[in-house]
Amino acid sequence: MIHHVTVLVFLKEGVLDTQGKAVLSVLLHAGHSDVRDVRIGKYIQLQIESPTREEALKQANAMCEDLLVNSIIEEYTVKLRGEEDA
Amino acid sequence: MIHHVTVLVFLKEGVLDTQGKAVLSVLLHAGHSDVRDVRIGKYIQLQIESPTREEALKQANAMCEDLLVNSIIEEYTVKLRGEEDA
Numbered sequence: 726m727i728h729h730v731t732v733l734v735f736l737k738e739g740v741l742d743t744q745g746k747a748v749l750s751v752l753l754h755a756g757h758s759d760v761r762d763v764r765i766g767k768y769i770q771l772q773i774e775s776p777t778r779e780e781a782l783k784q785a786n787a788m789c790e791d792l793l794v795n796s797i798i799e800e801y802t803v804k805l806r807g808e809e810d811a
Numbered sequence: 812m813i814h815h816v817t818v819l820v821f822l823k824e825g826v827l828d829t830q831g832k833a834v835l836s837v838l839l840h841a842g843h844s845d846v847r848d849v850r851i852g853k854y855i856q857l858q859i860e861s862p863t864r865e866e867a868l869k870q871a872n873a874m875c876e877d878l879l880v881n882s883i884i885e886e887y888t889v890k891l892r893g894e895e896d897a
Contacts, residue, residue, distance in 0.1 A: 727847060733854050734854070735854060735856070748855075748878075748879070751878060752874055752878060755877060755878060757870065757873070757874050757877070759859050759860045759861055759870055760857060760858070760859055760860075760870070760874065761813060761858040761859065761860055762856075762857070762858040763855065763856070763857055763858075764855070764856040765853060765854070765855050765856075766853070766854035766855075766856070767851060767852070767853065767854055768819050768820070768821060768851070768852040768853055768854040769834075769849065769850070769851050769852075770821070770848075770849070770850040770851075770852070771846060771848070771849055772846070772847040772848040772849075773845050773846055773847065774845045774846075774847055775845055784843065784845055784846070787843070788838055788843050788846065791841060791843070792834075792837060792838060792841060793834070
């Protein structure tokens with residue numbers, strides 16, 4: 726069974742988000758004067774073949790720890806989106 | 812009042828996600844043999860100064876249309892995360 730897992734990766738509080746600051750500056754210059762802060766992270770959609778939801782979540786967490794997330798500066802959340810037959 | 816708005820930006824179905832394919836390949840080579848597909852989008856957190864939730868959402872949508880989203884190849888969702896005093 727294919728499980729759809731959503732991973733959100735974002736910089737830890739206090740880590741300077743240079744990409745976000747650049748976008749903030751562009752938004753302000755484009756006339757969006759009410760924006761106060763912008764922080765940009767990653768939205769990763771994984772399809773994982775696994776017999777159970779629990780195993781899919783475990784695999785997704787392992788992928789985050791191994792490769793997808795730099796745990797020194799980033800945090801992440803993992804969530805199952807739904808199920809469908811392979 | 813500061814409104815926290817979350818924007819998820821992702822490639823439209825059918826648009827080739829080269830970044831996702833690269834990550835898929837690396838995950839497979841790293842031994843995560845159960846992963847079937849990876850798609851990578853952006854997770855944008857906006858802080859918007861606005862009197863009402865509705866106005867904050869409207870502003871966020873305007874920012875997406877103007878700058879944050881390439882509507883030819885991308886789709887997006889906008890969601891209020893919560894409210895707190897400025």
